[in-house]
Amino acid sequence: MDHAAEAHRTDLMTITRHVLNEQSKHPEARGAFTILLNHIVLGCKFVCSAVSKAGLAKLIGLAGETNVQGEEQKKMDVLSNEVFVKALISSGQTSILISEEDEEAIFVDPSKRGRYIVVFDPLDGSSNIDCGVSIGTIFGIYMVEHKDDLSLEDVLRPGEKMVAAGYCMYGSSCTLVLSTGNGVNGFTLDPSLGEFILTHPNIKIPKKGKIYSINEGNAKNWDKATAKYVENCKFPKDGSSPKSLRYIGSMVADVHRTLLYGGIFMYPADKKSPNGKLRLLYEVFPMSYLTEQAGGQAFTGKQRALELVPNNIHERSPIFLGSYDDVEEIKKIYAAVEEEST
Numbered sequence: 273m274d275h276a277a278e279a280h281r282t283d284l285m286t287i288t289r290h291v292l293n294e295q296s297k298h299p300e301a302r303g304a305f306t307i308l309l310n311h312i313v314l315g316c317k318f319v320c321s322a323v324s325k326a327g328l329a330k331l332i333g334l335a336g337e338t339n340v341q342g343e344e345q346k347k348m349d350v351l352s353n354e355v356f357v358k359a360l361i362s363s364g365q366t367s368i369l370i371s372e373e374d375e376e377a378i379f380v381d382p383s384k385r386g387r388y389i390v391v392f393d394p395l396d397g398s399s400n401i402d403c404g405v406s407i408g409t410i411f412g413i414y415m416v417e418h419k420d421d422l423s424l425e426d427v428l429r430p431g432e433k434m435v436a437a438g439y440c441m442y443g444s445s446c447t448l449v450l451s452t453g454n455g456v457n458g459f460t461l462d463p464s465l466g467e468f469i470l471t472h473p474n475i476k477i478p479k480k481g482k483i484y485s486i487n488e489g490n491a492k493n494w495d496k497a498t499a500k501y502v503e504n505c506k507f508p509k510d511g512s513s514p515k516s517l518r519y520i521g522s523m524v525a526d527v528h529r530t531l532l533y534g535g536i537f538m539y540p541a542d543k544k545s546p547n548g549k550l551r552l553l554y555e556v557f558p559m560s561y562l563t564e565q566a567g568g569q570a571f572t573g574k575q576r577a578l579e580l581v582p583n584n585i586h587e588r589s590p591i592f593l594g595s596y597d598d599v600e601e602i603k604k605i606y607a608a609v610e611e612e613s614t
């Protein structure tokens with residue numbers, strides 16, 4: 273019997289144990305982040321369970337519809353949002369919450385405030401719910417800067433100021449990917465234990481990939497640089513093989529594949545949507561943070577994504593993220609197009 277391998281299998285690194293290990297490297301830490309993360313994990317477990325039962329429980333449907341028992345149904349994204357908001361407030365570790373589902377920022381009651389701000393999309397890719405395609409929760413965490421004078425200014429900060437970011441993907445398994453600024457780790461939910469176990473330690477995105485991911489249906493509105501880049505993916509001029517196209521249409525799933533297999537994920541600006549579609553605070557920033565932490569790059573078409581300063585909480589931004597070399601290529605194309613036009 274290979275005892276070393278056996279020990280590896282029986283030494284389960286749960287997400288809480290992992291974060292406590294990280295915490296022990298910071299003697300000043302008092303466990304507030306671990307408590308916050310435990311509440312995020314609880315939300316993810318709830319949504320994972322609800323998503324997997326959605327078809328059976330008839331949870332799918334428009335908010336306000338009634339089910340067979342005559343009870344009002346909640347749409348899955350509305351339900352997920354309620355669960356996350358309540359879990360985050362009850363953690364006692366948050367002061368401001370920004371959710372994709374809520375138009376206004378939520379300022380936590382002063383009696384329950386803590387030192388963190390959480391920006392999140394409780395259920396991203398929701399147009400995929402009804403057909404069982406992978407969807408997910410995305411989150412980013414900032415530390416409060418002006419505790420005694422709390423305002424939106426504390427939120428409208430560049431993504432590079434985040435102290436942690438992650439997502440949970442509800443797919444064939446439930447996978448939580450997290451960075452606390454020291455690399456990226458992936459945890460898979462063991463349903464029998466109810467615990468997220470470290471299954472993808474120290475994720476590193478391949479330096480160059482073979483996949484490009486974009487909604488090609490928008491091609492007629494693309495700018496010159498995006499069109500040229502995609503053309504190069506299909507008809508490379510350097511004799512290399514064309515890249516494969518993969519597009520799920522669910523950001524968490526497309527970014528997850530990009531982190532593991534490499535390549536590039538794009539939601540560019542176009543003539544119809546000059547700022548792209550994806551939301552800066554709770555989609556673009558957390559995914560850019562994870563991509564950089566995994567050794568890749570995230571670019572808006574003009575600058576490094578994590579340096580953008582948001583002007584409002586639901587602002588959108590174009591994004592190109594993924595393998596270092598692939599993003600480098602689109603950066604060069606944008607620079608060349610810019611030069612041509614001057």
Ligand code: FDP
Binds near residue numbers: 522
């Ligand atoms: P959805 O509209 O289904 O919620 O942010 C929203 C998002 O999904 C992303 O998850 C996804 O990457 C993108 O929109 C897909 O947009 P398109 O349908 O325009 O390609």
